Amino acid sequence: MRRRNSILIKAFSIASISIVLLIIFSSAALAERLSVASSIANIRSGPGTKYDVLWQVAKYHPVLVLKKSGKWYHFRDFEGDKGWIHKSLVHKIPSVITNKENCNVRSGPGTKYKILFATEKGIPFKILKRKGNWIHVQHADEDKGWIHKSLIW
Helix, strand or coil: CHHHHHHHHHHHHHHHHHHHHHHHHHHHHHCEEEEECCCEEEEECCCCCCCCEEEEEECCCEEEEEEEECCEEEEECCCCCEEEEEHHHEECCCEEEECCCCEEEECCCCCCCCEEEEECCCCEEEEEEEECCEEEEECCCCCEEEEEHHHEC
């Protein structure tokens, strides 16, 4: 009887772990990365204009869609904050956002190139091109340059 219980417990444990892993991987597979396409977008507390505006984000701000509800997307951003955005405000634009303070944006893909400007944490950019560990980016104000991948999300 003990042996049978032990086998049942092991089978139940394996099945439970399998279900948890399936949920985790299917959630990750459903997550879609999009970017804000409008100059400014309101982030709301729920899926509709009757919900409070929590904060605003700028053009190219990347979001990871967690769930869809009608024409609204529930998302997570680079800091782990969650909110809702209307689907008309986001598109599949390859983008990144700085996740460190004082990020140098350079004239070419390497530290030997001139620093064009520096940015703070939370500045979104559209991706133009990749070269090794460097990404050629463009800000909404049209400024362009190269940034190292360790500085962005």
